[in-house]
Amino acid sequence: MPSIKRVTQKNKPQNKQKSCVAGGYWLNVIGYSVVTLAAIAFSHTIFAKDPQSADSAFNQKIDVGILATRGNLEALNRWQPTMDWLERKIPNTEFVLYPYTLEQMTEAVKAQTVDFVITNPGQSVLLGRQYPLSWLATLRSQQQGGTTLAIGSALVVRNDSSYFTLTDLDNQPVAAVSDSAFGGYLTLRRKMQQRSLDPNRFFSTVDFIGFPLDAILYKLRDKHVEAAVLPVCQLETMGREGLIDFSQYRVLDNQAPVGFGCQVSTALYPNWSFAKTGKASETLAKQIARALLDLPERDPAAIAAHSLGWSAPISQLKIDKLYQDLDLHPLQKPWWQEAFTWLKSNQQWGWTFLLFVVVLNLYHFLLEYRFSRNQRLLIATQNRLKEKNAMLEHAQRVAIVGELGGSIAHEINQPLSAIRNYSQGGLVRINKGSSADDLKVVLEKIQQQVIRADDIVQRLRSLIKKRPINKQYSNVQALITDAVMLLDHDLIKHQITLSMTESGQVVPVYLDPIGFQQLLLNLVKNAMDACVLDHQKQRVQELHTQEKYQIVIHTEYLPVEKQMKLVVTDNGNGIGLEADTALLQSAFFTTKEEGLGLGLAICRDVVEDHHGTLTMASNSPHGCRIEVRLPYIGNTEN
Missing domain, CATH: 3.40.190.10 (Periplasmic binding protein-like II)
Structure with missing residues (x-):
């Protein structure tokens, strides 16, 4: 800093000299301050222009x-x-x-x-x-x-463990530093990926305990885990430092290069x-x-x-490739960003694909709409068919009752005639003064005939009315007997002999009694019509003069198959060798001039409803044979 000289004047008075001294003092102070500020400003300017020059003053x-x-x-x-x-x-x-x-x-x-x-x-x-x-x-x-490739993973286990390869550690707990530690967990994860193994599922648990690394090996030593994931040379370093007994541990899948002083389980990285x-x-x-x-x-x-x-x-x-393979690279874009980038550079293909997707979706919606509409129409049609089928079935039962009118009148007239005779006899006995016991016998006979007439009416009402299917275990032989009674008059009228046979042990069969009787009536009625038609045609005159027309109802119980077999045979005109039995069983097809074509169709529906089978065949030398098989136990849901 520049020196400040003092200025003195000897010829001045004393007081004036003092004032000059005082003024010089303050002049010196002011001058020193100005110089100091100038020096600071100068040094600040120099340092601002060249920061490196400040290093000479401090570190x-x-x-x-x-x-x-x-x-x-x-x-x-x-x-x-x-x-x-x-x-x-x-x-x-x-x-x-x-x-x-x-x-x-x-x-x-x-x-x-x-x-x-x-x-x-x-x-x-x-x-x-x-x-x-x-x-x-x-x-x-x-x-x-002095290689620069020295980073990798060592998968360490205790020397007394039963694990010798990486795959032996399936479903075992391991310890590592962090899920983002490169020289340990990530390099091992890359190796497992190359072997198509997922560490998140392969190990039972992966315990990330953080730094320091020594704690991981101590956790393995204390048997808290079965393996430890360490950086390369960590095991050897701790052994040299005396922190562990090196002989108590070993490294799995060692693939260290020749001359490399440490064991390593993975590839080496920079x-x-x-x-x-x-x-x-x-x-x-x-x-x-x-x-x-x-x-x-x-x-x-x-x-x-x-x-x-x-x-x-x-x-x-x-290292970049490792992170890319593990989907961890910071510059790696998610798939949707990659797709967006591709679309920006290939807009024509993007618009084409978008248009294709739109058209495909529209076509899909159109198919869905048409399918739903057709499905609704199909369901509605099926419901209408079910209703019409029920109506046709009811009409067919009414038609059967109408055709059986004569037989019905004959059946009812019999108990009525008996009632009339018994009542007349009772009046005669009353007039003769018979005892009460004699009258009691007459009245009991009348009551039996009333019950018989009532049973006939009830059977007819059950047959003709609309009713839900009601399956129950039934005596088939009793149902056949009741149904045949309705046909006695027509059988006698047309001189047709009907016989009933059975074989096997009779057991109850799970079926719809009314439906079964309707099935049997249809089959026997068709057999009667075949006999009447054959008689009108007089196909075999010699046979008619020597034999009568016959219908045989045979029931057979098959315990092995758990089925009941019903066979109805006749010696009428038959169905012909060239006849299509499937066509005969279809609705509204008939070979009769006045038939509706519903009899066999309803028979087929009844059999299918009981999960049975119905077959038709010509009977040698002439006639027809129809066989029905029904299981003992059917589907109770029906």
């Missing part, structure tokens, strides 16, 4: 984040010698270390709170694809002459990286890169870092 602080895989103390011991080396090579610098976890390292790079980072290649690739990050150097491993964030200057980064490459292999800094120094940064392509 530049440089913040370095390090990934502390085995704890903060171990990380500081490992990397502080390297920081000391850089301070010696780069004057006026002070490197300050900050141990981080994986998450803390990500936050530091994102917020740009550190100048440089030292981390594993997996995290460096993830961070470098999202934030400003430049690789300066790659660590050279002590293994295999070693740790020294990288610059966006906060540091390019000049400083160049100086640090030069200093790292100059680090001797046997320097204490290299030995402390478990390395042979540093090399130029190598390609991270292998």
